[in-house]
Amino acid sequence: MDFPYSRLRRWPDVEADNLQAYDATDLLLVERGLASGVAGNEIAVIGDEYGAITLALAAAGLDGVRVHQDLATGRRALARNADELGLSGFSSHELDATLLDGARLVLLQLPKALAELEEITDAVARWSASDVVLVAGGRVKHMTIAQNEVIGRGFAEVQAQRAERKSRLVIASEPRPVPAHPPFPVVAKHDGLTLVAHGGAFAGAKLDIGTRVLLEVLGLDGSRLSIDAPDPTGSAPETADPADPSCVVNGDESSPATTVVDLGCGTGALAASYALAHPEARVIATDRSAAAVASARATVAANGVGDRVAVMHDDAGSALADASVDVVLLNPPFHLGSSVHTGAATRLFEAAARILRPGGELFTVFNSSLGYRAELTRLVGATEQLERTPKFTVTRSIRR
Numbered sequence: 001m002d003f004p005y006s007r008l009r010r011w012p013d014v015e016a017d018n019l020q021a022y023d024a025t026d027l028l029l030v031e032r033g034l035a036s037g038v039a040g041n042e043i044a045v046i047g048d049e050y051g052a053i054t055l056a057l058a059a060a061g062l063d064g065v066r067v068h069q070d071l072a073t074g075r076r077a078l079a080r081n082a083d084e085l086g087l088s089g090f091s092s093h094e095l096d097a098t099l100l101d102g103a104r105l106v107l108l109q110l111p112k113a114l115a116e117l118e119e120i121t122d123a124v125a126r127w128s129a130s131d132v133v134l135v136a137g138g139r140v141k142h143m144t145i146a147q148n149e150v151i152g153r154g155f156a157e158v159q160a161q162r163a164e165r166k167s168r169l170v171i172a173s174e175p176r177p178v179p180a181h182p183p184f185p186v187v188a189k190h191d192g193l194t195l196v197a198h199g200g201a202f203a204g205a206k207l208d209i210g211t212r213v214l215l216e217v218l219g220l221d222g223s224r225l226s227i228d229a230p231d232p233t234g235s236a237p238e239t240a241d242p243a244d245p246s247c248v249v250n251g252d253e254s255s256p257a258t259t260v261v262d263l264g265c266g267t268g269a270l271a272a273s274y275a276l277a278h279p280e281a282r283v284i285a286t287d288r289s290a291a292a293v294a295s296a297r298a299t300v301a302a303n304g305v306g307d308r309v310a311v312m313h314d315d316a317g318s319a320l321a322d323a324s325v326d327v328v329l330l331n332p333p334f335h336l337g338s339s340v341h342t343g344a345a346t347r348l349f350e351a352a353a354r355i356l357r358p359g360g361e362l363f364t365v366f367n368s369s370l371g372y373r374a375e376l377t378r379l380v381g382a383t384e385q386l387e388r389t390p391k392f393t394v395t396r397s398i399r400r
């Protein structure tokens with residue numbers, strides 16, 4: 001039976017004419033899985049973006065396939081596509097022993113980051129059956145020799161296949177003995193802030209330079225914040241002066257607890273810094289990546305603020321009520337997969353507008369070349385520039 005790939009949707013991820021819910025690599029991985037003769041309950045799928053691999057295997061009658069997807073959006077898309085096609089018989093897992101225990105075939109859509117590949121390779125070698133075969137695929141234009149080297153650290157046999165339909169598979173077998181401790185998460189200290197990162201988290205355990213600029217503007221880079229509550233009328237000052245205390249986040253300890261959201265939190269640098277500077281605040285860190293969420297949880301714990309920061313795996317803060325938040329901190333993504341696409345940032349601007357109360361503040365840092373100010377004004381409210389370095393711009397938007 002031919003699987004109806006074209007019926008798959010990316011929703012709730014960004015949808016556009018040039019963005020598909022499956023690619024030729026998915027097709028090659030499915031063909032390989034079906035030809036392997038391995039039973040469904042001995043197959044694990046990793047990085048199945050919108051469910052194409054898992055659902056094509058389920059549709060072919062393989063029962064008990066296990067799948068790990070990093071993104072909350074991918075998990076929702078898989079569930080919805082499964083409903084739409086009336087398919088079941090698979091289970092979803094984190095990147096852990098429950099995903100891989102006894103697995104003899106692992107089908108992997110290669111991640112972009114080598115650190116993420118390193119963590120996955122270690123997990124497969126650590127937890128799968130001793131005769132496991134790892135089949136890793138990607139688009140030829142995005143594949144590098146370094147990926148084979150990373151896989152080679154976990155497997156004695158690594159063979160790249162001939163490219164087909166502009167995709168290529170790399171087949172690895174004979175897992176090597178693993179070190180006593182997994183290579184991730186990694187930990188780094190930065191001026192009073194400890195960051196913990198799993199392989200798939202943005203910037204690893206480094207403090208991103210854009211994040212650093214935002215922390216400096218907000219006075220959260222180690223120095224104590226002291227500032228006024230947001231103006232409840234929602235009116236923005238005509239001009240912005242970062243030296244003016246009203247230009248920084250609400251942190252007045254006499255005001256009722258401020259609810260602050262680190263939207264797209266990554267390793268949780270913004271959330272942890274805010275919580276350290278504001279013991280009275282209610283802080284929520286949320287990201288659509290499971291690797292980010294696990295990292296942020298470990299980061300807030302490492303900084304002693306784990307009991308004051310709630311970390312949520314969610315798409316664009318969808319679990320947060322409308323108009324329920326005083327402050328949003330945002331360092332938005334500007335890459336979508338491998339294509340540069342600003343839809344992902346727009347989605348978070350819209351989310352910030354939805355969850356902020358009128359008069360609430362959105363602080364955003366972005367690459368100066370992106371010029372988001374007009375869009376922020378349109379979607380959120382009056383937007384002023386607080387800082388502009390040659391590379392980064394920091395703005396404050398007041399929710400109208």
Ligand SMILES: C[S@@+](CC[C@H](N)C(=O)[O-])C[C@H]1O[C@@H](n2cnc3c(N)ncnc32)[C@H](O)[C@@H]1O
Nearest residue numbers: 202211264265266287288289315316331332333
């Ligand atoms: C540029 S990184 C910033 C990470 C962190 N806030 C920092 O400053 O280091 C953007 C983050 O947004 C997350 N993200 C992208 N789209 C998202 C969405 N729809 N919902 C939640 N998080 C999202 C990404 O997973 C990534 O961790």
